[in-house]
Amino acid sequence: MGGVRLDPAHLPYSSSRQFLLAGYNHDGLLLLRSDRLSADVGAKRVEILFQDTRFVSLPTFPLGGLEINLGDVSLVSLYLDNPLTLDLDLGVSVFAVRGCTWRGFVVAGSLWMSEDDADPGQPSRLGLIFPFANPFGVHDED
Numbered sequence: 665m666g667g668v669r670l671d672p673a674h675l676p677y678s679s680s681r682q683f684l685l686a687g688y689n690h691d692g693l694l695l696l697r698s699d700r701l702s703a704d705v706g707a708k709r710v711e712i713l714f715q716d717t718r719f720v721s722l723p724t725f726p727l728g729g730l731e732i733n734l735g736d737v738s739l740v741s742l743y744l745d746n747p748l749t750l751d752l753d754l755g756v757s758v759f760a761v762r763g764c765t766w767r768g769f770v771v772a773g774s775l776w777m778s779e780d781d782a783d784p785g786q787p788s789r790l791g792l793i794f795p796f797a798n799p800f801g802v803h804d805e806d
Contacts, residue, residue: 668776669776670732672759675732675734676731676733677730677777678732679731680729681710682726683698683726684699692715692773693713693715694714697709697712698730700781700782709779709780713776713788714776715772715773716772718751718756722770723766729764730761732775734760735769756771758770
């Protein structure tokens with residue numbers, strides 16, 4: 665994998681760029697992406713990957729600005745009758761995610777980030793763990 669794992673103890677992660685919810689798959693991989701073409705000249709493509717995602721509350725429209733902090737179970741308790749079903753004591757964290765005009769959260773096991781010079785249509789640099797679908801990577805039929 666070409667990314668860097670973001671330790672929850674070193675959050676927040678913050679960016680003023682616009683991010684899109686680029687993809688989610690049944691293996692619990694959630695990808696947020698900010699393409700370099702939509703940012704300043706010379707900017708990198710930035711990808712944020714949540715692994716082992718259990719619950720998502722994010723808008724699907726372009727996310728203006730992005731801040732990710734470690735959250736707590738109170739964010740989840742508004743949506744679930746029994747948040748204990750998410751196994752928060754078994755290495756899964758609540759990440760508070762917000763932008764300029766919205767708030768949400770993701771319950772996931774880990775958080776990764778990658779920066780590269782790729783164009784929007786190219787597979788994710790984090791794509792080694794996404795063998796079957798774009799934007800996560802290309803499946804080799806052989």
